[in-house]
Amino acid sequence: MSWDEHIMLIGHTVNCFGWSIKVVGNTGSNSTREAIHATEQGFAVGMHAALHINPYYGKTSLEGLISHFDSVLPMGPTIIYNVPSRTGQDIPPDVIKIVAKSPNFAGVKECVGHDRVEQYTSNGVVVWSGNDDQCNDSRWFCGATGVISVTSNLVPGLMKELMFGGKNTSLNSKVQPLVGWLFCEPNPIGLNTALTQLGVVRPVFRLPYVPLPLAKRVELVKIV
Numbered sequence: 001m002s003w004d005e006h007i008m009l010i011g012h013t014v015n016c017f018g019w020s021i022k023v024v025g026n027t028g029s030n031s032t033r034e035a036i037h038a039t040e041q042g043f044a045v046g047m048h049a050a051l052h053i054n055p056y057y058g059k060t061s062l063e064g065l066i067s068h069f070d071s072v073l074p075m076g077p078t079i080i081y082n083v084p085s086r087t088g089q090d091i092p093p094d095v096i097k098i099v100a101k102s103p104n105f106a107g108v109k110e111c112v113g114h115d116r117v118e119q120y121t122s123n124g125v126v127v128w129s130g131n132d133d134q135c136n137d138s139r140w141f142c143g144a145t146g147v148i149s150v151t152s153n154l155v156p157g158l159m160k161e162l163m164f165g166g167k168n169t170s171l172n173s174k175v176q177p178l179v180g181w182l183f184c185e186p187n188p189i190g191l192n193t194a195l196t197q198l199g200v201v202r203p204v205f206r207l208p209y210v211p212l213p214l215a216k217r218v219e220l221v222k223i224v
Contacts, residue, residue, distance in 0.1 A: 003038060011045030018046055024079060024148075028053035032068050039075050049077035049106055051148075056087035065095050073102040079148075083111040083130055093119060100125060109148045118142040132179045136162050136172040150187050151179050154194055177223050184216065194220055 001009065010025040017023065025047035027038035032055070039050050052072055054065055072078060080099065082091040090112065099105055107126030110117050114137060120127045121143030128148045129138040135147035139162070152159040158175055162168060182190040193212040196203045197220060205211055 003034075003041075007038065007041045007045060010042050010047050014046035018048070022048040024049045024051050026051040026053075026081075028072075028081065030055035030058050032071050035068070035072050036075070039072050043076050049079060050075070051079045051081050051109065053081045053083070054087055054089060054091050056089070059087075059089045062092070062095055065091060066098055069095075069099045070102070073099060073104045076104055077106045078102075078104050079106050079109055079128070081109040081130070083109075085111065096120070096125065107145065110144075114138055114142050117144050132159075132182070133176060135159075136168070139163055140167045150182055150191055151175065153191055154178070154182075154198070181216070181220055181223055185212065190216075193217060197221070198224075 006027075010023065010027075014023050023046070025039075025042035027035060027042045027047075027050045029035040029038060030053075035052060039052075042050060050072065052069065055068060060068065069078075069080060080091065080096065084090040093116070096108060107128060108120060109128045109130045110120065111130035113131070114134060117127050117129065117138045127138075127142075127144045128146050129135040129144045130148055131138070132147065132149050132151045135144070135149065138144040139146065146163045147159065149159050155175070155178070158171065162172060162175065182194065184190060189209055190212060192201070192205060192209060193216070195201045196211065197217055203211070211217075
């Protein structure tokens with residue numbers, strides 16, 4: 001999406017659902033100036049919190065990471081998003097320890113794994129799992145608050161049950177084949193394909209995303 005579309009989507013979501021849920025707008029960027037501008041617009045159209053990734057591709061130093069986050073945190077409630085597989089750079093706990101001093105720091109979306117999640121939660125840092133395949137254990141064994149989830153776009157009721165219905169290893173096992181299918185290619189390729197198959201969205205794919213091939217689409221039918 002263009003940034004105009006991105007901000008319009010945040011505003012549309014707030015308009016439709018903001019009375020009943022908290023809307024977290026992903027206004028992060030590898031350009032600090034762009035992240036500031038997008039976050040200003042996101043809060044202007046009513047989002048309740050921002051999700052901020054660390055600068056990707058054009059990576060920076062640890063001091064640069066801190067300065068980047070310090071530039072956006074004063075603007076409103078903020079979740080820091082750590083996903084080294086996409087950014088190429090881990091946000092280490094020492095950085096989170098510093099930026100967490102901001103009153104607007106709401107927590108971390110953490111994709112590194114259970115040990116990191118537990119390290120944060122044991123020190124009072126709010127964590128949302130960023131890994132759908134690990135979120136059940138992160139929630140019930142490592143203290144995560146919940147998950148910021150891809151799979152919940154398809155089965156929100158089941159994911160809510162996993163996060164708030166108590167330990168349920170049986171349900172978690174049943175959900176795993178769907179999770180595996182959704183991530184057989186980088187997200188959101190699987191999700192977009194599934195939403196199209198289920199008739200939720202029109203079959204429109206913008207490059208560089210292309211739908212999963214027929215054989216994988218047949219797999220989804222069997223899983224569902």
